[in-house]
Amino acid sequence: MATRLRPSNKRCAVIGGSGFLGRHLVEKLLDRSYSVSVFDIRQSYELPGVTFHQGDLCDKQALLPALKDVSLVFHCASPAPASDDRGLFHKVNIQGTRTVIQACMEAGVQKLVLTSSASVVFEGTDIKNGREDLPYAKKPIDYYTETKIEQEKLVLEACDKEKGFLTVAIRPHGIFGPRDPQLVPILVDMARRGKMKFIIGDGTNLVDFTFVENVVHGHILAAERLRSDSPICGKPYHITNDEPIRFWDFMSEVLVGLGYAAPRYHLPYALVYGLAMLLWLLALILRPLVAFKPTFTPMRVALAGTHHYYSCERAKQDMGYKPVVSLKEGITRTVESYPHLRQGA
Numbered sequence: 001m002a003t004r005l006r007p008s009n010k011r012c013a014v015i016g017g018s019g020f021l022g023r024h025l026v027e028k029l030l031d032r033s034y035s036v037s038v039f040d041i042r043q044s045y046e047l048p049g050v051t052f053h054q055g056d057l058c059d060k061q062a063l064l065p066a067l068k069d070v071s072l073v074f075h076c077a078s079p080a081p082a083s084d085d086r087g088l089f090h091k092v093n094i095q096g097t098r099t100v101i102q103a104c105m106e107a108g109v110q111k112l113v114l115t116s117s118a119s120v121v122f123e124g125t126d127i128k129n130g131r132e133d134l135p136y137a138k139k140p141i142d143y144y145t146e147t148k149i150e151q152e153k154l155v156l157e158a159c160d161k162e163k164g165f166l167t168v169a170i171r172p173h174g175i176f177g178p179r180d181p182q183l184v185p186i187l188v189d190m191a192r193r194g195k196m197k198f199i200i201g202d203g204t205n206l207v208d209f210t211f212v213e214n215v216v217h218g219h220i221l222a223a224e225r226l227r228s229d230s231p232i233c234g235k236p237y238h239i240t241n242d243e244p245i246r247f248w249d250f251m252s253e254v255l256v257g258l259g260y261a262a263p264r265y266h267l268p269y270a271l272v273y274g275l276a277m278l279l280w281l282l283a284l285i286l287r288p289l290v291a292f293k294p295t296f297t298p299m300r301v302a303l304a305g306t307h308h309y310y311s312c313e314r315a316k317q318d319m320g321y322k323p324v325v326s327l328k329e330g331i332t333r334t335v336e337s338y339p340h341l342r343q344g345a
């Protein structure tokens, strides 16, 4: 029996759909009766109704089959920030994104929603209620952010109403939630290694952490409002929980929720940042001889010791965005989703 084709505007592809954000996005799109194809370099799950295409997004011929009869593409693939692999970031986030844009145009895709990052404007100094018109960081702190800036520029510049190819960039910050691979697991690993006894700085710095379902909600809102007469074409949008929280209160709530002690002793921010820079340089110099990855990178220390929270007023105004899960509920659901990371597990 022929499968009933959904209207073209309900046929989408999620590039990076095997990842943390990607899988939550796929699940919500299925709930909203989209037909979904996933393109990813790895397959991390199976879901009824999802067509998986395995390949490297840098390979256009691998990409094109996943974009057949698709009108909407979500691009949420990226190498893991912790890899700190400059060449890989450049290959995937810059050259690969060019390939994604070319493939979308060749395949007749009408809408491309990019998952960017609020940190494209972050240079390691305080940002309080930052708006989207802040300039891109001239000195990004790490290679990941350096390539996320170029990636966002490529996608927003590709927006062309005449050609019927509309793009928008979503800038989440500090995504957390069930199945997150890089925040809670790394935090717990540090706690288990006795590295979470200290608070970097005075502990009062406010930051955004965004529950993953709110990020998904923002992506789908943008996709469904992306039309040639919409104000969102070719623009970036912060999507946050709209509840800035003290960085160290968030860390403590997650750690205590999982049975670990909260950080207690303060260390001067400048001292820790200077040490992190020294360690980074040492790792760079010794890389040909020995590969080691410092836990306290300059980016992580900067994120831990400065204010960095962003206004999502533009998303509220242009897309009617508001968070669907509160920070408190998000933290509770996240802690409950990691029984294997509990102290003593």
Ligand SMILES: NC(=O)c1ccc[n+]([C@@H]2O[C@H](COP(=O)([O-])OP(=O)(O)OC[C@H]3O[C@@H](n4cnc5c(N)ncnc54)[C@H](O)[C@@H]3O)[C@@H](O)[C@H]2O)c1
Residues within 6 Å of the ligand: 015, 016, 017, 018, 019, 020, 021, 022, 039, 040, 041, 042, 055, 056, 057, 058, 075, 076, 077, 078, 079, 080, 092, 096, 115, 116, 117, 118, 148, 171, 172, 173, 174, 175, 176, 181, 182
């Ligand atoms: N996690 C956060 O806090 C956060 C915050 C802001 C923005 N982002 C952005 O959100 C997106 C998703 O992040 P995540 O946390 O889900 O990461 P993730 O690592 O869980 O998912 C990324 C996915 O991309 C895939 N991928 C990587 N290279 C690929 C390639 N060459 N070809 C095909 N697939 C490839 C990976 O296999 C993975 O499944 C990324 O673009 C990231 O920059 C993440």
Ligand SMILES: CC(C)CCC[C@@H](C)[C@H]1CC[C@H]2C3=C(CC[C@]12C)[C@@]1(C)CC[C@H](O)[C@@](C)(C(=O)O)[C@@H]1CC3
Residues within 6 Å of the ligand: 081, 116, 117, 118, 119, 172, 173, 174, 175, 182, 183, 186, 187, 190, 296, 300, 301, 303, 304
């Ligand atoms: C106390 C330690 C120094 C920090 C321990 C927790 C740490 C592993 C996370 C705290 C903030 C997180 C974060 C990202 C990764 C994990 C943390 C550093 C992030 C760099 C992931 C990529 C995103 O694009 C990001 C830059 C963003 O804008 O959301 C993230 C910023 C926060």
